[in-house]
Structures are given as C-alpha cells and as structure tokens.
Amino acid sequence: MAEHSAQTSPAHPSALMRNPLQRFLGSTELDTRQLGMIGALAIIWIAFNIFSDGLFLTPRNLWNLSVQTASVAVLVTGMVLIIVTRNIDLSVGSILGLVGMVMGIMQTEILPVHLGLGLGHPLIWVLSLAAGLVVGVGIGALQGSIIAFLRIPSFIVTLGGYLVWRGVAWWFTAGRTVAPMDSTFQLMGGGPAGSIGAFWSWVVAVIACAAIVAGLYFGRRQRERFNFPQRPVWAEAVLAVIGCGITIAAVWVANAYPWPVRIAETYARANNLAIPDSGLFIAHGIAVPVLIALGVGVAMTFLATRTRFGRYVYAMGGNPEAAELAGINTRWVTVKIFMLMGGLCAIAAAISTARLNAATNALGTLDELYVIAAAVIGGTSLAGGVGTIAGALLGALVMQSLQSGMVLMGMDSPLQSIVVGIVLVFAVWLDTLYRRNKH
Secondary structure, X not given: OHHHHXXXXXXOHHHHHHHHHHHHHHHHOOOHHHHHHHHHHHHHHHHHHHHOOOOOOOHHHHHHHHHHHHHHHHHHHHHHHHHHOOOOOOOHHHHHHXXXXXXXXXXXXHHHHHOOOOOOOHHHHHHHHHHHHHHHHHHHHHHHHHHHHOOOOHHHHXXXXXXXXXXXXXXXXXXXXXXXXXXXXXXXXXXXXXXXXXXXXXHHHHHHHHHHHXXXXXXXXXXXXXXXXXXXXXXXXXXXXXXXXXXXXXXXXXXXXXOOHHHHHHHHHHXXXXXXXXXXXXXXXXXXXXXXXXXXXXXXXXXXXXXXXXXXXXXXXXXXXXHHXXXXXXXXXXXXXXXXXXXXXXXXXXXXXXXXXXXXXXXXXXXXXXXXXXXXXXXXXXXXXXXXXXXXXXXXXXXXXXXXXXHHOOOOHXXXXXXXXXXXXHXXXXXXXXXXXXX
C-alpha cells in the first residue's frame, strides 16, 4: 500500500516532473510527433554545424537550404493526400523531369521560333508554365483513372509511370539539355533577382504574424460557437509568440545573407548608387521559390482540413469501404488526387528548371524517394488515414537538411543514398511503433 501510494501521489517527484509538461502540451495542443521532429531537426543542425566547422548554421547555407527544400516541399504536400488514401506515387520525379522538358522546349523553341514571340516576351513564362500544368494534370488524370477505374494498384501504375515518363522525356529531346530559360521564368528559381529583398521580406513577416494571431482568434471564436473545449488564454498567447518568433527569426536569417559582391557592385553602378568603403550590403530576403512553397503549403492545408474534398480524402484513408457506402465517389476522388499531384509536379518542375536555368534529363531523379521519405518522416502513415501537410513540410526540411549537411561534410553520393535509405526505414519503423502503442 505504501509503495502504491508513493507511485500515485501527486507529491511524488516523477509525477511533479511529468505533470507540468503534460499540462503544457495538453493546454497548447501541440503535436508531440512534430515536436519530436523539431527536436531531431535541431540535433541534425547542431551536429552538422559542429562537423562542418560552423558552416551549416550560417545565413548563406540556411538560405540555400530553404531554396533547395522548396521543390520537394511542393511535391510532398500532394504525396500526403495520396498516401493518406492508401495509395503511392513512384512517378513524381519522372513527371517532374518530363514537365520540365516541356516547359524548357516551350521557352527555347516553340514560343520564340514557331509562334514568333521574341525573347523576353512577357507571355513566354506564362504560356510555358500553363503548358507544364496542362501536361502534369493530364498525366495525373491518366494515372488516376487507371488506378480508380481499372483497379490496378497504384504501386504498379506509378512504377510504370516512373519508367515511361522518364523515357518520354529522353525521347522528346534526344537526351540533350534544354537551355537557357526565360529571364522572368528564372525568378521562380531564386538567386539575387529571384528574391524579394529585406523590406518586402519584413512585410511578409508582418502579414504572416497577423495571420497567425487572426487564425488563433477566429479559431477560438469558432470553438466557442460550437461549444468545443477552449484552450487557456495563456496557451493561445504562447502559440502566437512561438509562431511569430519563428517567422521573425526566419526572415532575419534571410535578410542576413547579402548579394555576392560583384553582383551588388554591378547593380549599384547600373542604378547610380554610391558604394561605401566597407562594401555594399544588399540583402537577398525571402526567395521566390520559398514563397511559392509556403503558398502551396497554406493552400493544401486549407484544402485538406477545410473542404469537403479533404474530408473525403481522410474518410477514404480511414475506411475505404465505409466511405464508399456513405456515398463518397471514391473513384473520382482518387482521380482528382492524382491530377492534383500532377499539377504540383509542374510547379516543382518550374522551380527546379528555373533554379538550374536548364531542363536536363537528370531533373527529378530520386525525387520520389525524398518525397515519400519526407511524408513518412512528417507523420503520414503508410497504413492510410493519418497525415498532415505541416508535418510533411517539416519532414521535407529534415530530409534536405540531411542532404545539405552531408554535402558540406564532403560525403560521397553513394553514402548519401545509404543514409537516406536508412532514415526512411527508421521512419517507417517509428510510425509502426507509434500506431501500435496508440492502439
């Protein structure tokens, strides 16, 4: 009895250590899995910073890391919905490569040569991007229809697509590299011109902080309206401070990375700006591809959590038979998911080709591995029904951080692939343990 009372008494030291943390997590409703990922990301960053002699946690590397993550981040938002419905898409890298080739040929041959649009014409990048979206959505519709109506497993269909679309891209260009891209189109790839500068970055930060506070306020009003349990006011304040703090820190890092000296001097001469003796500091600010990825993330989060389509997706993943009996047109939902994935492949292809200023046959190689790994690491269950866009974006950052850190340390490419493969298996194992303990 004495032992039992020592274990259950509130005065027990272990209980006192656990309770404050449990109360904090319960009040703020923070996802423990995402907190674990944030902790893992912090460990990865600190470790790579130590082993790279302080090169990892610099504004330059963190800015480049954000740009490198953008393409995978766009793709993973669609992969979450596909995996949630108990499907898989192994063809995203090949679709990205093919769509990138289509957009490249549109800019270098079809529009300027065959349609007479001069180089630099403002419609070139618009029509190229539109053509890429049409091709991407069309491929997604084709694969989704085969999966939904012919009942062929998505693994087989997209594995075939992985081979077919890569071959089509190679055949389309006879293996050559297509370059250069339109100057306006290149802005989607980042770089000094493809960034919004310090002032507009702070404007974005203010808007983002206002959106965070407004979201918490209206969420509280919505809970009150439907008599749902309310978070304490202090918990709402903590969430606002955390969200705004992360936003401000990210913008500060982006503004701390200056343009290269020669580019800054050339810009100053072209605009009759005085160059001080200490050198001209022009901040990059937030890169355009990062803004695109964040915009896609917000839009996909809204789609997944605030629309009927999103509810149908999670209902299908939780119990496909029950969803069909409830009147959900599961076949059409499946087609729309793969069409959405094709459109996201086109956006990611635009970012990748603009960043390289070329469309190559290696574009998108192994992207399917990184995207699936990012989704799983981000908490998306391969058993279906579970997954968040925010978690997947965090998973994409984790995956790209691993790759960036290994490059800084000079690790060979085969060894990088080994590490990524081990991380993927480890993430699936953790997901299995999490689901087993939850039930």
